[in-house]
Amino acid sequence: MAITNHRLTPEAYEENFRDIHPPFETRDAVLVEANRCLFCYDAPCTKSCPTGIDVPKFIKQIATDDLRGSAHTIFIANIMGGGCSRVCPVEKLCEGACVYNLMEETPIAIARLQRYPTDQAMQRKWPLFTRKPSSGRRVAVIGAGPAGLSCAHVLSREGIDVTIYEKEAKGGGLMTYGVAAYKVTPEYCAEELNYILSLGGITIQYGNELGKDLQLEQLRLQYDAVFLAFGVGLARRLDIPGEELEGVVDALRFIYSIRTDGFPSVPVGDKVAVIGMGMTAIDAATQARRLGAAEVTLVYRRTEAEMPCTEKELEIARLDGCRMHWLAAPEALTGADGRVTQLRCRKMELGPPDASGRRAPRPTGETFTLDVDMVIKATGQMPFEELVQDAGLRHRNGKIDSATHGLTSLPGIFAGGDCVNGGKEVVDAVQAGKLSAVAILEYIQSQPPRPAVGPIDPSIPDHTV
């Protein structure tokens, strides 16, 4: 038993990481589906989309051969509507609300339909938006993830010059670094980013981390407003003995390496345990299998009824041959030669509901042990509490306190996305960025123009303090 890479043939990797939601092959197939749409009024699908995409309208536009119009309808609500069509848990959002469900009929394939015009728009580089002439006003955005990009796009359309500071080497945030590769490829993320930036007026400074390479105080001086969209950090600690053993890894780091290093070079164990049952846990477990792990076991302290992932996600894990250990809480990790070899779990049972409204698990006193050579932690991510604290922002356990429209406790500083909500869907981050942009525009208009502090040249990082 060992953690090794290069387990499979190139063909096997390709097969295992193929697009799980393939696009419609033909226009005819698209039209059959588009014409099923009832064109609901005050449509439940739209109301269930965090970005409020006018779904009946964009589908009607597909059906009537107005693909540009359709793409515009999607992007005006959600500039990452293409990526969201691949990663959204639509079964609990738009498609879950489709009225066909109430007729015991298959819901409209909204995500696949949404992919059609957005793919066309990106492939053909349709310029669907034009930027107003620069107003000279400048906004700094921290983080080139969905919230930051969404905010930047709205601001730039309104003539604001936006500089995004990104600590990684690529934009896209968790879309680029944190989602299963069979849902959205790194190449697609790069195309999506380029499409967003093609509007103009948005500059990304890569390799710049807030609190390290640049300071909030200085940004406040240099920009008319600052939007914080730096997301959340690594996985929550298990806080159990043996957590430091070799082979115990963080789910996001694992997914990050799958998405950046190429599939064959990513090491994976023979017997892998994944702790957690959220979307990230599923993405880690299924990809561990797809990289060639012989056994993958998902360990979760509650039951299927309380799990955070969707039924559909669980189904993917099941079809991939992952096993589930429900009502099991990790208690200790043991190892040999510094490497993890066993995971001991407490068997749990459900007690009365806790603060989340879900029945709380409690130990039964029994335990069991799994032989493992790799443990992936995916029990939620930790906010950047220290960073937030040091910046003087009001927060709750590291999650920035923010009103609906991104206003923080500091004037001119706005925040949205995972750094505020603690980690939700991409589509939630996009909406947060969009709403914050509106608030930022209002704020800027209420402020006198700021005298420029020092020369500002986007080609030179202006954080050199």
Add this chain to the structure above:
Amino acid sequence: MASLYTNYLGISSPNPFWLASAPPTDKLINVIRAFEAGWGGVVWKTLGSQVKNVSSRYSAVDYHGSRVMGLNNIELISDRPLDLNLKEIKECIRLFPDRAMVVSLMADNDRDSWHDLIHKVEDTGAHGIELNFGCPHGMTERGMGAAVGQDPSIARIVTEWVMETATIPVITKLTPNVHSVVPTGRAAVEAGSQGLSLINTIQSVTGVDLDTFIPNPNVGGKSTFGGYCGPAVKPIALKMLTTIAQDPVTAKAPVSGIGGITTWKDAAEFMLLGATTVQICTAVMKHGFRIIEGLCEGLSNWMDEKGFQQTTDFIGRSVPTLTNWEDLDLNFHVVARIDPDKCIHCGLCYIACEDASHQSISIDPGNPYNTYAIKEEECVGCNLCKLVCPVDSCITMVEQRKGPDYLNWKEFQQRGLPLNDH
């Protein structure tokens, strides 16, 4: 089990389903296969004047993903040699003596041409003749087809020429490209035509190509008005059929109904409004001869369900129920009712009523599902919500009479009753 056997002007056929004069009936090989499939009769594609056809010939209207809701054609009458057609007709009659063989004719506009053509057709043993006074394209430019049918005086003269010599039943096919089919229908019947068939196709332009800007069908960069048929024209045909059944002169002539008949249900509706036989073309052009099975079985099963032994038990039965508007009962009142258990919260009833009717549906916002209910005191009973609802019998119209007695508009005015105040 109900009998579909049909006797139309003495022409018998095992069922009332005939193929209309059109491409499916233009040659032996087709007609044999149609008869093998079970069709009751055919009206052979129009013989007569010498023509040559163009390419392309058809165009269609699609609706909401469904193809050929309406079909348009610019094909003329048969462009095959007359002698070949006559030979094949004779052969068909020999092979299928129990099926109806009617031949559509459109001779040049003179007595001799008509007489000559009729003699040749009668020599084949055909059971009847259909006069094509309806073709709306091409032939009209030569004073034929609809050019005859649109002028009752010309139609009368031509029918008289025909009746001078014809010894087999004559059916006159009427064009819908008139404000009323009755005047030409009367002229034909008064001139001796035993039967009437309707409708022929409706002049149309089905659309314009948004890339080339040329209407379709495109014939080398130009188009021409064509004849429209298919499911889209059925309501127009039913209305015209009814006017023929209601007129005291034309009502004497048995009718062969034509116009968008696709299913057994359509056929039953045509027959309820007076058709003895029905003629079908577009549905076959889309799906082939095989549809005859569903047509016969469906009609027969429905007749069994309703207790009809033969088609004459219900032909024309619905005609008396179509009256003048001023005879309708103003005290009859229905209101919509939404079954909350069946409602899927699509909101289509609400927005239709709100924007286009009487603002009679209330909305109780929910996330994601709104709840909709009828404001009965506002509802005028227009049916719109029921029509747009995608769920069968989710919305029903419930009778709530305004008064016990029958009250029509004439009576309403005589009594000086009050009009709406909103």
